[in-house]
Amino acid sequence: MKNKQLIQQFMEENGIEFNKPFWVKTKNEIGMVKCRIIEDKKIGIPETEYYSEKEEKWNVAGVMWLMLVMFGEGYEIIPQPMYTLTEIKNRIMGEVKKQKKQWGDESELTPHQWLGLIQEEVGEIAQSVNETYLPNKTKSQLGGKENIQAEIYQAAALLIRFSERIEGE
The missing domain is CATH 2.30.30 (SH3 type barrels.)
Known part of the structure; x- marks a missing residue:
């Protein structure tokens, strides 16, 4: 050309x-x-x-x-890809399926145990953000926008699964 x-x-x-x-x-x-x-x-x-x-x-x-x-x-x-609501929903629901397959039936978990799992995921979001944006990186392999997004989707999926658990009571 x-x-x-x-x-x-x-x-x-x-x-x-x-x-x-x-x-x-x-x-x-x-x-x-x-x-x-x-x-x-x-x-x-x-x-x-x-x-x-x-x-x-x-x-x-x-x-x-x-x-x-x-x-x-x-x-x-x-230039930066913007994800549509449909794409975000699909990614989160894919993570929900993955977690259900990995962990199976977790109906025996108490609301406080669910909250602990959710807090752990939010902590992983914070760690990824810190490793991406703070100057004193110690575990840079945990940083990057891809890792931040992955942790956000994992936390969102966990929140959905907790909501399903509460709905099932």
């Missing part, structure tokens, strides 16, 4: 990587659109996809969408 460097420059300037989601904010009725640019090494023309919440799948947006985003007025690139 003659202007491959133009697309690469656009991606660099906006913090976009091939195959990684980013958001496009539009000033029209569309609003926010989750996108990704797929590198096609066979023909050399990148393809753009958008995520459909309704269908819960990626769809081809075409080269014209990329051109609109690159050159059109009223499009703002947001």
